[in-house]
Amino acid sequence: MASLSSSFWTTASREAMKSGVFIAKLYCFLHVTTNYLGFMAYAYGPSMTPTLHLSGNVLLAERISKRYRKPSRGDIVVIRSPENPNKTPIKRVVGIEGDCISFVVDPVKSDKSQTIVVPKGHVFVQGDYTHNSRDSRTFGPVPYGLIQGRVLWRVWPLRDFGPLGPTPT
Amino acid sequence: MGIQNILWQVAKKSFTGSIIGLTISDRCCSVVPVRGDSMSPTFNPQRNSYLDDYVLVDKFCLKDYKFARGDVVVFSSPTNFGDRYIKRIVGMPGEWISSSRDVIRVPEGHCWVEGDNKTSSLDSRTFGPIPLGLIQGRVTRVLWPPQRISKIGQ
Numbered sequence: 001m002a003s004l005s006s007s008f009w010t011t012a013s014r015e016a017m018k019s020g021v022f023i024a025k026l027y028c029f030l031h032v033t034t035n036y037l038g039f040m041a042y043a044y045g046p047s048m049t050p051t052l053h054l055s056g057n058v059l060l061a062e063r064i065s066k067r068y069r070k071p072s073r074g075d076i077v078v079i080r081s082p083e084n085p086n087k088t089p090i091k092r093v094v095g096i097e098g099d100c101i102s103f104v105v106d107p108v109k110s111d112k113s114q115t116i117v118v119p120k121g122h123v124f125v126q127g128d129y130t131h132n133s134r135d136s137r138t139f140g141p142v143p144y145g146l147i148q149g150r151v152l153w154r155v156w157p158l159r160d161f162g163p164l165g166p167t168p169t
Numbered sequence: 170m171g172i173q174n175i176l177w178q179v180a181k182k183s184f185t186g187s188i189i190g191l192t193i194s195d196r197c198c199s200v201v202p203v204r205g206d207s208m209s210p211t212f213n214p215q216r217n218s219y220l221d222d223y224v225l226v227d228k229f230c231l232k233d234y235k236f237a238r239g240d241v242v243v244f245s246s247p248t249n250f251g252d253r254y255i256k257r258i259v260g261m262p263g264e265w266i267s268s269s270r271d272v273i274r275v276p277e278g279h280c281w282v283e284g285d286n287k288t289s290s291l292d293s294r295t296f297g298p299i300p301l302g303l304i305q306g307r308v309t310r311v312l313w314p315p316q317r318i319s320k321i322g323q
Contacts, residue, residue: 024189025185025188025189027192028188028189028191028192029188031191031192031195031196032188032191032192035195036191080300080302081278081302082278082279082300082302083276083277083278084277084278085234085278085300085301085302085304086233086234119248120248120249121246121247121248121249121250122247142300143245143247143248143250143300143303144250145244145245145246145247145250145302145303146300146302146303
């Protein structure tokens with residue numbers, strides 16, 4: 001009796017080790033994919049209407065292009081917010097380094113506008129719905145190092161399944 | 170064929186090993202060399218690249234971006250995002266820092282970094298406060314050369 005139960009535990013622990021190793025390998029594979037290839041993002045909020053819906057969209061973002069080329073005007077990017085590193089808002093790149101950008105500081109309150117030159121190594125991001133968007137008009141141009149990825153495709157809602165890219169304007 | 174099988178096995182094992190190594194280096198800790206003397210005497214007390222310090226960078230702090238004044242951090246440069254610098258945090262959000270001409274308040278979500286060797290250090294006195302999101306890890310120990318193995322404090 002004693003030998004049967006001990007062999008049960010040894011096989012049980014061996015099986016548990018094998019599944020543990022498999023789960024660890026799966027976790028590592030998922031980590032490398034989401035950090036170096038591409039990831040899914042859930043976007044909600046009013047700042048990018050009408051491009052992104054207010055209630056929620058599931059987007060596919062890629063991390064490959066930021067390694068070998070600079071972002072270009074019109075890209076929708078996921079950034080790490082300069083005001084709170086735990087938040088990752090999604091905005092559109094309106095100006096790249098060297099551009100001279102004129103923008104209305106707060107369209108809800110007044111028509112006062114401001115002009116800045118985007119410094120080297122930074123991008124100017126702005127939400128498509130400028131009346132309700134916290135973006136570079138508030139926190140200034142964003143360094144390239146804060147860009148997490150470029151949004152390529154909308155997966156959900158299904159009726160809007162398709163690529164997301166620079167607007168025609 | 171035996172050779173093909175062996176090569177395939179070696180390729181599979183090295184692929185898995187590299188994926189696991191990359192995950193550990195991103196989530197757990199990694200080892201980086203320190204170049205330059207902007208952090209003397211904490212790192213690289215002599216200017217000789219054969220004796221450059223290698224330090225252990227801890228990545229668990231990136232989960233919530235919780236840092237404190239006095240941490241030595243690795244961050245990517247705000248002007249040139251391919252470069253990485255190692256400096257010490259001397260100002261957390263909300264604190265006031267006196268720079269050469271005036272007093273600056275560190276904005277929310279940013280920090281003020283300076284090298285320990287103030288005479289030759291390119292840091293926040295030049296490029297201003299950096300967003301916390303640029304930080305890639307916190308330095309905890311010196312690993313090489315062996316006579317300088319130590320925990321970093323303050």
